Amino acid sequence: MKSQLAIVRHGQSEYNLENRFTGFADVDLTTQGREEAAMCGRKLQGMQFEACFTSVLKRAIETLDIILDTIGQKQLPVYKDAALNERDYGDLQGLNKAETAEKYGAEQVALWRRSFDVSPPGGESLKQTQERVLPYYYANIEPLLQQGKNVLIVAHGNSLRALMMHLENLTPDAISHIDLLTGVPRVYDFDDSGKISYVQHLTS
Structure with missing residues (x-):
């Protein structure tokens, strides 16, 4: 059955603004981040969702709440799970990215940030x-899409890039060159066979 999946990286957070590694740190949205969430909602106007998924981190939860308020679908079920949390940046969490590059070298920090299978110290690749x-997607989200239901996921740059690799059949090298902008939806159309027929990146 035909269905749509929209994925959204949360709006700008305080650590995004300060150029810090965020990871599991539970930081708030900035004023700009809230504006980005509202703008995202306006871009998704007209889409009717049946279920929403988010992480347990408040920057994603608040972004989703603003989107649902903007599109007038506050009644939808919302499922929160740590499986959708940002990657754990371990010892880098909270550190300024530019200062970390000065300390360890830009090449090493780029490897920690962009490599598929290299972990930052004490963190996750x-x-x-x-x-x-x-596994969370297969168990909880994919079945809804197969039933013809439209789903919205609001999560984080790396948890969503991990999902994108699967959805778009991207290689580790290809995903290393992709950044998801905060508050910009990416919408997947699934055909009757459950395959992706169209991808939209709603930047404007």
């Missing part, structure tokens, strides 16, 4: 993040 995201 994108591969490890994917190993918790995909």
Whole structure:
């Protein structure tokens, strides 16, 4: 059955603004982040969702809440799970990215940030993040899409990139070059066979 899946990275957070590694840190949205969430909702106007999923971190939860308020669908069921949390940045969490690059070298920090299977000290690689995201997707989200229901996921840059690898059949090298902008929805159309027939990146 035909269905749609919209994925959204939360709006700008305080650590995004300060150029810090966020990871599991439970930081708030900025004023700009809330505006991005409202703008995202306006871009999704007209889509009717049956279920919503988010992480347990408040920047994603608040973004979803603003989106649902903007599109007038506050009554929808919302499922929160740590499987959709941002990747754990371990010892880098809270550190300024530019200062960390000065300390360890830009090449090493780029490897920690962009590699598929290299973990930052004490943290998760994108591969490890994917190993918790995909089982949750298979068990809880994919069945709804197969039933023809439209689903909205609001989560984080790396948990969503991990899902994108699966949905778009991307290689580790390809995903290393992809960044998800805060508050910008990406919408997947599924055909009757359950395969993706169209992808929209709603930047404007």
